[in-house]
Amino acid sequence: MAVQRASARLLAEIRGSHQIYSYVDVISPTQERMRLPAIGGEVSCDRTAAVRRTCKASCVDPSGLLTPSGPGSLLTPYGTELRPYRGVRYSDGTTDVLPLGVFRLAKVSVSDGTGGSPDIQLDAYDLSRTVARDKFISPYVIAENTNVIDAIKSILERTFPDLSYDAISTTRTTTAPRLYDVGDDPWEAVTELAQSLGCDIYFDVEGWVVIAPPVDIDALPSPDFQYIEGEQCTMLDLSRVFTDEPGFNGVVLTGESPGDELPPVRAVAWDEEPTSATYHLGPYGEVPQFITDQLIKTTEEAQATADQLLRNLLGFSAQLSITGIVNPAYEAGAVIEVVRERSHVSGLYAVDAFNVPLDAKGTQSLTLRQKRTAGG
Secondary structure (H helix, E strand, O other), X not given: OOXXXXXXXXXXXXXXXXXXXXXXXEEOOXXXXXXXXXXXXXXXXXXXXXXXXXXXEEEEOOOOOOOOOOOOOOOOOOOOEEEEEEEEEOOOOOEEEEEOOOEEEEEEEEEOOOOOOOEEEEEEEEHHHHHHHOOOOOOEEEOOOOEHHHHHHHHHHOOOOOOXXXXXXXXXXXXXXXXXXXXXXXXXXXXXXXXXXXXEEEEOOOOOEEEEOOOOHHHOOOOOEEEEOOOOOOEEEEEEEEOOOOOOOEEEEEEOOOOOOOOOEEEEEEOOOOOOOOOOOOOOOOOEEEEEEOOOOOHHHHHHHHHHHHHHHOOOOEEEEEEEOOOOOEOOOOEEEEEXXXXXXXXXXXXXXXXXXXXXXXXXXXXXXXXEOOOO
């Protein structure tokens, strides 16, 4: 999903003056729970990062009950989870919040000055980091003819046996035993398997594993959210960058399936949109990325995967950064419309990275990439 299912009331409320409501639920390995009123910090999400979501939270401990006394305390990085939320408190006293992720606590810092209460700083990462740290301690083999989604699930179940999934279905299987050595990174392994399907893989805001193709901006009938200059625009400022790095406008994919007698297959996907600045037959030229995949057996599979991977690459030539009033409903991949006449900005953009502050004073920064102009 790109934008969470925020209520229409919440999305309307954040366009005007509103009262912020946020907190962090802390859950121990034994399911002991405590709710922290965070005074600062933020959740950051970046679809291009190795760990997609990170969380930093600040709180005070006037009662002394939160400050860790030893490794067995609740606020220690030995299996404790953080689940931050942000939303609004309406004038009638009711609240409306959205989850911002499921995180494993990684670091706790306590600062205790001569006056006041101890300050506690919490650093946490989404569950992909925990998977990555759980390295293979013996050779791990995916058997021949194993469904690729089943192979991904088997690897993840080594670390988290009870995960929930929002995954595509596929008939694609391994063509030969696939071996991972001692010390290999399991998250890197499942990322490569997902990529062979043309998919992203990540933990969403509820802690579900999502295995799905990236959002295709050109296929969407309307944006998820709009920043159009005018009375209710929540954008505060913007900046633009035009770059030819990494600059890929094509994918050349070779499928080499060991274990069978089929010859290698090949597919090529280019930016075929004549109005695009990176149109491969235009003045920009052709800048292909070369990929080899051992799970792809047919030309049809190769072409479908190349097309999906190309969607991940296009748009980086026109990047936009905006600062605005916080919308807690975003997911990386959301599509938004931005219109700012004097900066000559008018188009649809994919959200690659964003933050959600946990305090009322913070603003939201979005990193965007453009695919096409609005209505184009």
